Amino acid sequence: MTDPVPAVEIAGITKRFGDVTAVDDIDLEIGDGEFFALLGPSGCGKTTTLRMIAGLDFPTMGSLKIFGDEVGTLPPNKRPVNTVFQAYALFPHMDVADNVAFGLKMQKVERAERDRRVAEAVGLVQLGGMEGRRPNQLSGGQQQRVALARALVNRPKVLLLDEPLGALDLKLRQEMQLELKALQREVGITFVFVTHDQEEALTMSDRIAVMHEGRLLQVGTPEDIYQRPANRFVADFIGRTNLLEATVASPEEVVLSNGMRVEAASDHAFGTKVAVSLRPEQAFLHRRGGSPAGWPSIDGVLREVTYVGNALVHSVAVDWITIEVRTPYRSTETPPQVGDEVSVSWEPGGVTVVGD
Amino acid sequence: MTAIAGRLLPNGNPVRLGDLARRFSLTRGALTANAWFVYLFFYAPIALLVVFSFSADRNVGRWGGFTLSWYDDFIGNTSIQNAIWVSVRVALLSTVISVVLGTLAAFAIERFRFRGRQAFDALLYLPIIIPDVTMAVMMLLFFSEFFDLVNLLFGTDLRKGFASITVSHIAFNISFVSVVVRARLAGMDKRLEEAAMDLYASRWKAFRHVTLPQIAPGVAGGALLALTLSLDDVVVTQFASGPGATTLPVYVFGLIRRGVTPLINSVSVVMLVASIGLVLLSLFVQRSRGGAAVGPPGAVAAGRSRRSS
Numbered sequence: 001m002t003d004p005v006p007a008v009e010i011a012g013i014t015k016r017f018g019d020v021t022a023v024d025d026i027d028l029e030i031g032d033g034e035f036f037a038l039l040g041p042s043g044c045g046k047t048t049t050l051r052m053i054a055g056l057d058f059p060t061m062g063s064l065k066i067f068g069d070e071v072g073t074l075p076p077n078k079r080p081v082n083t084v085f086q087a088y089a090l091f092p093h094m095d096v097a098d099n100v101a102f103g104l105k106m107q108k109v110e111r112a113e114r115d116r117r118v119a120e121a122v123g124l125v126q127l128g129g130m131e132g133r134r135p136n137q138l139s140g141g142q143q144q145r146v147a148l149a150r151a152l153v154n155r156p157k158v159l160l161l162d163e164p165l166g167a168l169d170l171k172l173r174q175e176m177q178l179e180l181k182a183l184q185r186e187v188g189i190t191f192v193f194v195t196h197d198q199e200e201a202l203t204m205s206d207r208i209a210v211m212h213e214g215r216l217l218q219v220g221t222p223e224d225i226y227q228r229p230a231n232r233f234v235a236d237f238i239g240r241t242n243l244l245e246a247t248v249a250s251p252e253e254v255v256l257s258n259g260m261r262v263e264a265a266s267d268h269a270f271g272t273k274v275a276v277s278l279r280p281e282q283a284f285l286h287r288r289g290g291s292p293a294g295w296p297s298i299d300g301v302l303r304e305v306t307y308v309g310n311a312l313v314h315s316v317a318v319d320w321i322t323i324e325v326r327t328p329y330r331s332t333e334t335p336p337q338v339g340d341e342v343s344v345s346w347e348p349g350g351v352t353v354v355g356d
Numbered sequence: 357m358t359a360i361a362g363r364l365l366p367n368g369n370p371v372r373l374g375d376l377a378r379r380f381s382l383t384r385g386a387l388t389a390n391a392w393f394v395y396l397f398f399y400a401p402i403a404l405l406v407v408f409s410f411s412a413d414r415n416v417g418r419w420g421g422f423t424l425s426w427y428d429d430f431i432g433n434t435s436i437q438n439a440i441w442v443s444v445r446v447a448l449l450s451t452v453i454s455v456v457l458g459t460l461a462a463f464a465i466e467r468f469r470f471r472g473r474q475a476f477d478a479l480l481y482l483p484i485i486i487p488d489v490t491m492a493v494m495m496l497l498f499f500s501e502f503f504d505l506v507n508l509l510f511g512t513d514l515r516k517g518f519a520s521i522t523v524s525h526i527a528f529n530i531s532f533v534s535v536v537v538r539a540r541l542a543g544m545d546k547r548l549e550e551a552a553m554d555l556y557a558s559r560w561k562a563f564r565h566v567t568l569p570q571i572a573p574g575v576a577g578g579a580l581l582a583l584t585l586s587l588d589d590v591v592v593t594q595f596a597s598g599p600g601a602t603t604l605p606v607y608v609f610g611l612i613r614r615g616v617t618p619l620i621n622s623v624s625v626v627m628l629v630a631s632i633g634l635v636l637l638s639l640f641v642q643r644s645r646g647g648a649a650v651g652p653p654g655a656v657a658a659g660r661s662r663r664s665s
Binding site: 054102103 | 545547548550551552553554555556557558559561565566569570
């Protein structure tokens with residue numbers, strides 16, 4: 001048995017536009033059948049990476065393989081991938097059926113086969129009966145389905161999606177997240193999607209690659225990325241967190257900037273400046289002095305309480321920073337009031353050390 | 357005082373009914389008069405032209421009783437008919453060629469980055485900016501030198517005529533076509549072409565099946581403009597034409613110098629009727645297609661400016 005061939009294999013890819021390095025020497029393997037997210041803020045190079053896989057941009061250097069075949073300089077029409085574009089890019093002068101049939105026509109698939117596959121794809125995205133409509137007669141969600149059908153009808157080996165849900169409103173976006181996931185299981189091919197929305201990436205993906213300023217910071221499962229962020233940027237970008245400045249004292253301990261010793265494992269050298277990431281939902285709030293015995297605890301003053309439906313978000317001012325604590329909302333309890341003296345604590349070892 | 361209780365103008369003064377009525381009727385009256393003046397300026401000359409084409413007197417502007425003899429003259433005058441025929445052929449040929457070249461030039465400038473692009477861009481608009489006379493003199497010099505050279509080298513006998521008129525019309529029409537097409541192209545989402553290529557279209561097929569249908573209104577507009585400019589042109593044509601061939605505007609211009617007779621009126625009326633016929637025909641064609649062949653340009657523009665990284 002040999003190792004399965006990765007769907008997409010990126011090795012040492014760099015992309016420069018003039019003086020600007022959009023993608024800086026990244027290596028990435030995306031497995032067959034994976035739902036893979038490229039996540040990062042605007043301008044991080046995620047869309048450029050996707051466009052290079054699609055063939056819409058060519059790498060300045062490096063190797064790009066799709067199922068083992070080098071495709072780095074092939075034009076988009078010679079690659080076994082299809083793209084769902086941001087804002088869909090549906091052809092406005094064609095109806096739904098012609099939009100979906102376009103790829104098959106270009107590949108000269110014969111009429112009967114084409115009609116059959118178009119009907120199948122339209123059914124797959126639940127747009128039966130809409131075949132004769134123009135894109136401007138469809139809602140945003142329907143346009144998105146047409147874009148999916150138009151790509152999937154070609155049976156690509158890899159489907160690329162550029163901010164596929166970006167143009168939809170929140171409710172529809174959450175529905176489509178689940179639908180996309182179900183669709184991917186149904187067709188069983190690799191989905192690579194680009195998003196700046198960390199929640200979307202965490203919800204939908206098997207694995208996530210976090211990018212920043214053209215570089216790949218971390219690749220891992222949503223749990224990996226959330227629980228064990230590779231560095232300060234990832235910890236801060238994924239979810240919400242409190243970053244407490246610290247210095248490494250031993251492999252098991254760091255010293256916070258107020259001199260407090262905190263149990264936290266790291267492989268950084270003694271004396272390295274690091275940060276301790278404390279997730280708001282992993283922090284606990286007590287009245288001053290009420291922290292469980294043996295738990296690390298910092299005293300502070302409650303500055304603000306925000307009700308967010310299923311939880312309360314507390315801002316606690318300690319000596320040098322404001323810490324966010326998230327607790328489940330229970331109507332029977334009287335929560336601490338603004339101005340109260342409180343303590344923030346966490347389970348020993350419940351924080352993560354992140355370097356720069 | 358006829359102030360209405362409680363009603364005040366924005367400046368705090370009370371509304372007076374009399375003032376209001378007077379101001380209203382004055383504005384209305386002025387606007388109506390303006391409209392009539394505009395129509396008068398537009399159509400009075402045309403009406404006069406038509407009326408005097410039926411006048412029996414040789415002097416335009418003096419009514420000498422009704423006659424159709426000027427139309428008889430027109431029908432019997434082969435040189436006018438030749439001029440019309442040349443005009444039509446020049447217009448059609450130069451329009452077709454300049455639409456193809458102008459559209460391709462617009463596409464090149466709008467979609468590709470290449471060395472010398474900015475210079476090409478600026479040069480392309482030159483024929484629009486420089487005066488007609490300059491363009492005409494340029495053409496005259498160019499064709500004289502060029503034909504002399506070719507005749508000298510190959511012993512041929514090339515002269516200015518149909519070909520040189522057509523080439524000079526193409527030269528200025530390309531600019532106008534590419535300006536119009538470019539405006540349309542700039543408003544089109546580039547991702548549509550990328551989507552077509554992602555869906556296995558070659559560059560040519562993407563242009564043929566996606567770009568061209570999207571810019572069709574621009575191309576059609578450019579073609580109409582080119583056709584009109586070519587049919588209208590006097591100055592450039594005068595310099596580029598030779599004894600062998602001349603267009604209708606240049607011929608009419610020549611007639612006027614020899615003294616104006618109502619023959620010119622009859623020629624103009626025939627042209628007028630023909631162009632009204634063309635406009636009606638194009639309206640009819642558009643109506644029967646229901647405008648469905650051309651999608652609304654804004655349909656895909658919504659997300660254009662939102663490309664991330």
